[in-house]
Amino acid sequence: MAKVVAVTGNEAVANALRQANPDVCAAYPITPQTDIMQRFSGFVADGLVNTELILVESEHSAMSACVGASAGGGRVITATSSQGLALMWEILFIAAGDRLPIVMPLVNRALSAPLNIHGDHSDGMGARDSGWIQLWSENAQEAYDNTLQAFRIAEHMDIRLPVMVCLDGFIISHSIERIEYLEDDAVKNFIGEFKQLNPLLDVEHPVSYGPLILPDLYMEYKRAQHEVMTKVSKVVLDVAADFEKISGRRYGLFEPYRLDDADIALVILNSAAGTAKDAVDQFRDRGIRAGLVKPRLFRPFPYQEIADALKSAKAICVMDRADSFGGFGPMYMEIASAMMMNGKKPILINKIYGLGGRDFLPEHAELVLSELADVAKSGKARTFKEYIGVRE
Template sequence: MGKKLAVTGNQAIAEAMRQINPDVCAAYPITPSTEVMQRFAAFVADGKVGTELVTVESEHSAMSACIGASAAGGRVMTATSSQGLALMWEMLHIASGMRLPVVMTLVNRALSAPINIHGDHSDGMGSRDCGWIQLYSENAQEAYDNLIQAIRIAEHESVRLPAMVCMDGFIISHSIESMEFLPDETVKEFIGEFKPTHPLLDVDNPVTYGPLVLPDYFIEFKRAQHEAMSHVKDVVLEVAKEFEKISGRSYGLFESYRLDDADIAIVILNSAAGTAKDVIDVFRDKGLKVGLLKPRLFRPFPYEEVAQALANVKVIGVLDRAESLGGFGPMFMEIASAMMTNGSNPLMVNKIYGLGGRDFMPEHAEAVINELKEIMDTGKVKVLKEYIGVRE
């Protein structure tokens, strides 16, 4: 087994990147993910990795360089947050459309305006439709574990899609917690060699990347991309099974917490799930059957499996740390879609919380559970979508 150390979330990611030792890393550091590249740049300078570190003039260029390096045949990684991811937006589609398995850490941060540097999920949710695999992480340990697994998932021959691993800005990226690292050799062996599909550097077999594709073929390429996405769920589970063997830690498509016999469920992502689990324990002690579902794989979203996990629940509270102004929160939309697939018709409410890094406190979870209980008792939803932890 590896060693246990107290580290920040960013440090955990930088360590994972050192162990992965990518061929190329192009980045333009941004708060709160800055420390990832700062620490990784030190590994490059100290000769701890063989990575070609490309310092660029913007995140748009960072992703462009990642795309070029990946098409050339390299294993490529980067990290960003918020506005940085927003600036990468058009290149995110190009990475996925060209089927390049770039792996990125996204340290979740609110999108401007008003400008804010703290953690919420508006950046990740804003890139939901860019064709990237998205794995969300509750803490530093999960972020580290997810990043190592993401290499295998993205590069899997039936997938070949870029992947981003998300964790909460500051709450996780800058907090120090104890976690377990795998030995360098174990990680190296687990991820294996990257075998590119059509490397541009293979000069004996020249290829063209990025040709113009007109209406006679464009939709066929998207259908093929959809097919690749549909393979991800199985690959995630297969990789998780192998990862458990080397780490002792088990992962699924999502985490179920005290959900088996639950009447009431909370669906919540990332760090706030930890707080919610503690509050659920308090309610369980009082006899209320409440549980939690914490999605891990958000893209592709495991609709059938989530619907099955929530099939016997009477009331669901979906908590979103992101807004879709004029719509429900992005997680609510997924859960509502999931519940459609099995025809079960639970009562549901959507709560928007924690935007711009506002702390999610135990009393917030408590108030939500009390409201969900009232909905269960009365059979009535008063307000479908509402903010919590907000001053009037």
């Protein structure tokens, strides 16, 4: 039986980590993630988990310790945000390249400078090409559910890749919501025992991790790394189907919202998608066929599936809570690529919103939908990239 609780996003994620009972956790504090590892260290101190907690001197060391522990043959976690993820940078690629199934909640926060502790997606989007699987979460329930599913996906014998579970800093991490916890036993059965693959600590079968690979073989390894990513979508869906059986909650590669006959559509990640769905409902009530896509699996990106879901749309706005200065927002570039798959060319515009925790309000979503309705009617975009909710 599920237990209904009122908890913050961080508390929910920490509880998911407790239920997964990892072997090793290497942690370093950073706002707004600190709360997760603080609560988890409490579980360690109270003997509720069998985890060796390693308190390190930086996030670079945290991820390095995770790489070592994971190659050693254990279930390994950490969590971070923003500058912490940036400091992990070089080790992120090693975790993925060595195919180590580390699970890491990422509480999304803006990057310096200027210094800002609030939520945006610059950190996670920056790690886009690191080879990690990324799951994004709209609310505390999704963050909890995604964290549990992340272990199954990461540790799947066909995959063995690290997984980042993204949730919005403060908006989700520090707000109390009603969520449903699964029973510990149900989670234990769902995640299962950790299976080792080439563990360093198996001294009967010595292995080496991280060899020097020169031009004669490096590209073959990178090609193989891409190949394993092509298998991730199926595993994510299989794990979601199993998860639905124990939770009653359905997950896909993305959430389509009122899309079937949509003329205009928003593509928007995480917490702001909840706000935007209300605006979509209002437009539907007024007879305007609006819809929304909320991506969940961002790496690997489900290009074909999202292209198919958006097939009826004449005008689409991709909303990015991160920027590429001198370029389009990162999600826009993905959707533009997806649109090439079916050879259809809806008008595709990009809005940058909510940087550094700036509120995304219902009127922002309404303004964008109104503009999209005009664009769909006239067949012309006013502008392709624009910042919204910003003072002139």
